[in-house]
C-alpha cells in the first residue's frame with residue numbers, strides 16, 4: 001500500500017441535524033486539517049456518530065455544509081466521497097474470509113483481480129495479519145477483527161479515515177496495544193483521521209486536536225493539552241479529567257474566597273471580575289498536594305473523609321472548610337501514613353486554578 005495517501009481537509013460549517021423534532025447536532029463548525037488525527041469526544045448520545053455519518057455521507061445535514069478541500073460534498077453519496085469508515089461494531093461480513101472482507105471495497109470499485117490480490121497482501125502486512133488471510137473472520141480474536149476492519153477501510157486509499165469507537169469491544173490490554181497500532185498506522189499513512197470516542201484517555205493520547213461535545217453542541221476544540229489545562233466550561237472540566245468544580249466569590253481585586261478559611265489570590269485575574277461576583281473554579285484532583293510542614297502560608301486545613309488506592313494512584317476525598325474536594329496523588333511512603341479522619345495540610349498553586357465563568 002502506498003504511503004502518503006491523498007489526504008484532505010474537512011470543513012463543517014454551521015451543521016444542524018434533525019431527526020423529526022429532535023436536533024441531534026447543533027450549529028457545529030469544525031475545521032479538520034490535512035493529515036490531522038482529530039477526535040470527537042463526548043458522552044453517549046451527544047451526536048458523535050451522527051457527525052461522523054454526515055462526514056461519510058450516510059446522513060445528510062438538515063442545514064449547513066460539509067466540504068473536503070473546499071469542494072462541497074454535503075449531499076454527495078458515500079461512495080463518491082472516498083472516505084474509509086470503521087464502524088463501532090466492525091460490521092465485518094461473517095460468512096467471508098479475512099481476504100474477502102478486505103477486498104470488498106476494491107471489488108465494488110471493479111478493480112482488476114491481480115491488483116486486488118496485490119493490494120490485499122500489502123494491507124494484510126500493514127495491519128500485521130499476514131498468514132491469516134484465508135481464516136473466517138468469526139475465527140479471529142476481537143483485536144484481529146478490529147485490524148481487518150481497519151484494513152478494509154484503508155485499502156480503498158481513502159482521503160479521510162473515519163473511526164467510530166473502534167476499540168470499544170476490546171479488553172483493556174488489547175485496547176491499549178491496538179490504540180498504539182492505530183496511531184502508528186495513521187502517522188505512517190499521514191491520512192486525515194476523524195476518531196469518535198467517549199473515552200477521554202483515548203482522545204487525549206491519540207489526537208492532534210479534539211472537539212468535546214455535549215447534547216449536540218461542540219463545547220471546545222483544541223489540542224489535548226489546551227483542553228486539559230484550560231477547559232472552556234464546567235462540562236469540559238469535569239468530562240475531561242474529572243476536575244473539582246468549586247464556587248467562589250471575588251473579594252477584591254486579585255482575591256477569591258471559597259470559604260472563610262479558604263481564600264487565594266491570583267495575579268492573572270481577569271480585570272472584569274468585580275467584588276461580590278460569583279465564579280466557578282475548576283481544580284484538577286492532581287493539582288492538590290499534601291504538605292508536611294508545620295507552618296505553610298498557602299496551605300489550608302483539611303480532613304481526609306475517604307481514601308482509595310487505584311493502581312499507582314491514591315484518591316482522597318478531603319474536606320476543606322465546608323467543601324469536599326477530590327485529591328489524586330501518586331502512591332508514596334506517606335500514602336500509608338495518612339488515614340481517614342486525619343487532619344492534613346493541603347496546598348494548591350493558584351496558577352492551577354481555572355476560573356471558568358463569571359455570572
Ligand SMILES: Nc1ncnc2c1ncn2[C@@H]1O[C@H](COP(=O)(O)OP(=O)(O)OP(=O)(O)O)[C@@H](O)[C@H]1O
Nearest residue numbers: 019022024042043044045046047048049050051198
Ligand atoms: N436515525 C435516528 N433517528 C432518530 N434519532 C436518532 C437517529 N440517530 C441518532 N439519533 C439520536 O441522536 C442523538 C445522537 O446520536 P448519536 O448516535 O450521534 O450519539 P453518539 O454520540 O454517537 O452516542 P454513543 O456514544 O452512544 O454512540 C441520540 O439522542 C440518538 O438517539
Ligand SMILES: [Mg+2]
Nearest residue numbers: 048049050088
Ligand atoms: Mg455513537
